[in-house]
Amino acid sequence: MADLKLDQIRKSYGAVDVLHGVDLDVKDGEFVVFVGPSGCGKSTLLRIIAGLEDITGGDLMIDGDIVNTKSPRDRGIAMVFQSYALYPHMSVYKNMAFGLKLAKTNKAELDERVRNAAKILQLDALLDRRPAELSGGQRQRVAIGRAIVRQPKVFLFDEPLSNLDAALRVQTRIEIAKLHQKLKSTIIYVTHDQIEAMTLADKIVVLNAGNVEQVGSPMELYHHPKTRFVAGFIGSPAMNFTRVTITAVEPGRVTVQTPGGKSAVLPFEVTTDHIGTEVELGIRPEHMGLDRAGELGVDGEVEVVEKLGDSVYLYVRLANGDRVTLRAPGHCRIKIGEAVSARADAAAAHLFDRNGQAFAKLDCPEEYSAME
Amino acid sequence: MYKNIRKDDASRAVIVHAVLLSYTLLALYPVFLIVINAFKTRKGIFSDPMGLPGPKTFSLEGFTKVLAKSDFEVYFFNSISVTVITIGIVLLLAAMAAWAISEYEFPGNTVLALYLAIGIMVPIRLGSVSILGLIVDLGLVNTLTALVLVYVAQGLPLAIFILTEFMHQIPKDLKEAARCDGVGEFTIFFAIILPLIRPAVATVAVFTMIPIWNDLWFPLILAPGDGKQTITLGVQQFIGQYVTDWNAVLASLTLAIIPILILYLIFSRQLIRGLTSGAVK
Numbered sequence: 001m002a003d004l005k006l007d008q009i010r011k012s013y014g015a016v017d018v019l020h021g022v023d024l025d026v027k028d029g030e031f032v033v034f035v036g037p038s039g040c041g042k043s044t045l046l047r048i049i050a051g052l053e054d055i056t057g058g059d060l061m062i063d064g065d066i067v068n069t070k071s072p073r074d075r076g077i078a079m080v081f082q083s084y085a086l087y088p089h090m091s092v093y094k095n096m097a098f099g100l101k102l103a104k105t106n107k108a109e110l111d112e113r114v115r116n117a118a119k120i121l122q123l124d125a126l127l128d129r130r131p132a133e134l135s136g137g138q139r140q141r142v143a144i145g146r147a148i149v150r151q152p153k154v155f156l157f158d159e160p161l162s163n164l165d166a167a168l169r170v171q172t173r174i175e176i177a178k179l180h181q182k183l184k185s186t187i188i189y190v191t192h193d194q195i196e197a198m199t200l201a202d203k204i205v206v207l208n209a210g211n212v213e214q215v216g217s218p219m220e221l222y223h224h225p226k227t228r229f230v231a232g233f234i235g236s237p238a239m240n241f242t243r244v245t246i247t248a249v250e251p252g253r254v255t256v257q258t259p260g261g262k263s264a265v266l267p268f269e270v271t272t273d274h275i276g277t278e279v280e281l282g283i284r285p286e287h288m289g290l291d292r293a294g295e296l297g298v299d300g301e302v303e304v305v306e307k308l309g310d311s312v313y314l315y316v317r318l319a320n321g322d323r324v325t326l327r328a329p330g331h332c333r334i335k336i337g338e339a340v341s342a343r344a345d346a347a348a349a350h351l352f353d354r355n356g357q358a359f360a361k362l363d364c365p366e367e368y369s370a371m372e
Numbered sequence: 373m374y375k376n377i378r379k380d381d382a383s384r385a386v387i388v389h390a391v392l393l394s395y396t397l398l399a400l401y402p403v404f405l406i407v408i409n410a411f412k413t414r415k416g417i418f419s420d421p422m423g424l425p426g427p428k429t430f431s432l433e434g435f436t437k438v439l440a441k442s443d444f445e446v447y448f449f450n451s452i453s454v455t456v457i458t459i460g461i462v463l464l465l466a467a468m469a470a471w472a473i474s475e476y477e478f479p480g481n482t483v484l485a486l487y488l489a490i491g492i493m494v495p496i497r498l499g500s501v502s503i504l505g506l507i508v509d510l511g512l513v514n515t516l517t518a519l520v521l522v523y524v525a526q527g528l529p530l531a532i533f534i535l536t537e538f539m540h541q542i543p544k545d546l547k548e549a550a551r552c553d554g555v556g557e558f559t560i561f562f563a564i565i566l567p568l569i570r571p572a573v574a575t576v577a578v579f580t581m582i583p584i585w586n587d588l589w590f591p592l593i594l595a596p597g598d599g600k601q602t603i604t605l606g607v608q609q610f611i612g613q614y615v616t617d618w619n620a621v622l623a624s625l626t627l628a629i630i631p632i633l634i635l636y637l638i639f640s641r642q643l644i645r646g647l648t649s650g651a652v653k
Binding site: 072089 | 543545546548549550551552553554555556559563564567568
């Protein structure tokens, strides 16, 4: 178990820069999730930590040692691949024991470690099987077992659940969460699925186009996104955005004009030089409601209705052409084509300037700021 | 509608199999002739070359002559040792070269692969004169070492080419997983890559072995001396300018088929597909 430090890590392939100076501190025992859209550099970053890619610039420290040029085997890491990457010609037992055997671990200890890992992952009955005789979920557990027996300083997971079907994914996700509680190990986990990120992480690192957008706990990212990108990426369905114009600024309050021509006062700290500029207003679907009271309101026509049982998502088209998603309770009977009017608290709003940076929000009620 | 399609399929299958069968017959018939005539008397061979050995024509005189009057077992041993040693060296060197070319990025990687592939296109016999010169300079004339060296050179290009292609198909994740697992490069090669490309190795072994076993040219010019002849060369002593001892020639050729058949059976058992299934999804 160890802590990990990334200092201005850069990576380029020829003239193409993939990572532009990533800084990150991972504490001992932390579960860190890298999340971002395809091509944001999250897998590259993980492979750099693993030692499978060279570092173009910056320093990588594991347990205080700079490991930039060390080979994967000398870094004390273990990696679980999306494709499992099991040795097809070896039994489950041998797959898990292979690395240790080469490291000349004594036989009794090796056997104990493998059997222990097999027990944790419920692979006891499968130890003599070949990977080809296992289901996807079992293969993934073997891959995790192979990592556990190494007793690494840091576990690396590269989208380990992407090849599993939906039900198995949820189940394995819970297994991984339990495993982390049991092993108390440092884990770095890459995914493009924000639900995996939210449910597993102690700390989420949102990456976009090779830059770290924000680092924080799941609830911090949910309630206080620092940028418009994070606001749009975290949460499902995604946050609604609309353009508004700032008309007046007072200390701790800002008045904006919505596209419908209405004015609303929002609790943000905005400097006066923003008066007259267009900014973006964001509200999460679950913070908008048909039967809510609130300072912010929209009117439109329902285009699509998604019934999820406990709730209904309404995709509404506004008069100005903007589209807004909102959540209604499961018993809601609204049909396609109906006119609806939804409202939200001003405190639920997020405000982003032209560069996508969030304005500081004041007077936030518990509902919109609950942190762990 | 369905019936027609199935009928088309069936007739296509018939045509394909007819072509394959006729080619098989064409290829096997000479071998068959050699084998049946080996069991006939000299008179039987000449009076009815196409006929099966009957009670009147059956005879083992060819075999007795070969086994008793010549150094057949020496030729046999020479051929087998040259073939087996060559296969061993070719497989090891070619697999390692293929691994280097397919796995590691180094300057000149592509050029090197192309250079090695040229060997497939240029027949090694074009260089016979300089090869002979070289072997004389090295003092290796009339040794099996000379044959092994030449055959290794002859077998390597195709072997490297085939194995490189196969190694490209091994999932990258597998090698990287091994690296993360603390496995060294040599162990990755010997314990993971080689077992996975076993079918390709077997293919290469068969491709390498047959031309060597059948070769007459290099044994004739490099090691024609007493006690160093291979089986193809040994047979030549029964072929005279005026009289050819057909019984002996056919009997020794029949015997020569056996070891290569055994080797082939060993390797062809490895030619199974789907060995990587289960490695990655």
